[in-house]
Amino acid sequence: MCRGERGEPAFHSQYSNPQPLWINGESPPVSLIINPSRTQHFTKDSLSLSCEDQSNSTGWTVRRYTHSERVLDCSHWGSVTGSTCNISFLSTSYTGVYWCESESGENSNPVNITVHDGDVILESPVHPVTEGHPLTLRCLYHNPNPSNLRADFYKDGSVLQTQTTGEMIIQTVSKSDEGFYHCKHPERGESPKSWISVRCKKSFKY
Structure with missing residues (x-):
């Protein structure tokens, strides 16, 4: 994240929203x-x-x-x-x-x-998903659950899927699936956005 500065004495802007930064390399211990x-x-x-x-x-x-x-x-x-x-x-x-x-x-x-502090959140993986693996996203609700679980799932602001179960599955993830995801229920509202990171599959040379 960052913030601006100007003038003397210095006046500072508010901090920007945090953005994820993933650096590929050896896994930490x-x-x-x-x-x-x-x-x-x-x-x-x-x-x-x-x-x-x-x-x-x-x-x-x-x-x-x-x-x-x-x-x-x-x-x-x-x-x-x-x-x-x-x-x-x-x-x-x-x-x-x-x-x-x-x-x-x-x-x-x-x-x-x-x-x-709203009624809807997105259940998504904590750590990066490996290429070729499945990705499951769910809309979760503050009690009680709605009788109608239908939800729209968004990627980078555009509707990706509409599911009556409140669950979206991408069977085989690729690097192009990386992005910001959120879900929206017609009555309960929408979740915050979460960044989904896709990790390259390890390749071995013999």
């Missing part, structure tokens, strides 16, 4: 595991974030960046148990970028989490 496993959540819900270590590194901490607080670790906004951070009561102020960081300075891939 730790992954941020989110439960429930989705990037959008309702206010007042609970949330658990854990650092799943694949190396011998120790002392992983969950950290986040938000507009209001900048960078803070879990001890300032959640309850810490080992490498797990628990949030018992979400509010929109928890919207931000989350990641794991070790004592030695290693980082996991970041995850954008959105906390929504």
Whole structure:
């Protein structure tokens, strides 16, 4: 994200909306595991974030960046148990970028989490989807669920599919499926947008 500056003394604009940046390369030694496993959540819900270590590194901490607080670790906004951070009561102020960081300075891939105070959210994968794999998106509703589950699914602002089940599946994902997705219910409204990233399939040479 960025912000503008002008004048003397300096006057600053508000920060821009965050945009995802994925850099391909070696996978980091730790992954941020989110439960429930989705990037959008309702206010007042609970949330658990854990650092799943694949190396011998120790002392992983969950950290986040938000507009209001900048960078803070879990001890300032959640309850810490080992490498797990628990949030018992979400509010929109928890919207931000989350990641794991070790004592030695290693980082996991970041995850954008959105906390929504409306009636509809989009259930989408937390981590990038690998080319050739299926992608499932669902419209989720604040209780109670509507009797009519029909929903429109959008990619980059244009309707992609309309599904009576409230669930959309792309059987074989390709790089062209990467983009911003959201869903809309005719009575309950629409979800925020989430970025879906597609990771290239690994190729091996013999």
